[in-house]
Amino acid sequence: MDNCIFCKIASKQIxxxxxxxxxxxxxxxDINPAAPVHLLVIPKIxxxxxxxxxxxxxxMLGKMLGLAPQLAVEHGCGPVRQADGQYTxxxxxxxNTGADGGQEVYHLHMHVIGGPKxxxxxx
Ligand code: 5GP
Ligand code: ZN
Numbered sequence: 001m002d003n004c005i006f007c008k009i010a011s012k013q014i015x016x017x018x019x020x021x022x023x024x025x026x027x028x029x030d031i032n033p034a035a036p037v038h039l040l041v042i043p044k045i046x047x048x049x050x051x052x053x054x055x056x057x058x059x060m061l062g063k064m065l066g067l068a069p070q071l072a073v074e075h076g077c078g079p080v081r082q083a084d085g086q087y088t089x090x091x092x093x094x095x096n097t098g099a100d101g102g103q104e105v106y107h108l109h110m111h112v113i114g115g116p117k118x119x120x121x122x123x
Contacts, residue, residue: 001046006107010044020071024060027071027112036115037075037091041067047108050097068093068112077114090114 001007008014010026020027030038041064047053053061078089091114096103
């Protein structure tokens, strides 16, 4: 789609630090990270919001979610279950949707946010 920054990233018209790519999906580092690890996972096709996804997109949405644990491990986020049963590490997955959902870029994307808990929004 014209003038969509994430479409331009997907087509490599705009550079990004790509951390994963396949036929359907691209993952890259957020330009303004909110945490030590802040990745964005996008479909290569343009969908403006999660709410624009149709049943035919559900497998792709599942792939996006399923990619998060792989990316988290690759970037050292864990989580890791300790011998005492407690978990260390971890990450957030987040899809902002629409104005009230805090969406700024209208190309569907999932944030994967992790690393040491020094960042905003910790809870
Ligand atoms: P939203 O608020 O729409 O969920 O998040 C949009 C995210 O895209 C923000 O975290 C912002 O930093 C990131 N972003 C915006 N423009 C660019 C860009 O040109 N390159 C990269 N890598 N990230 C971007
Ligand atoms: Zn787009």
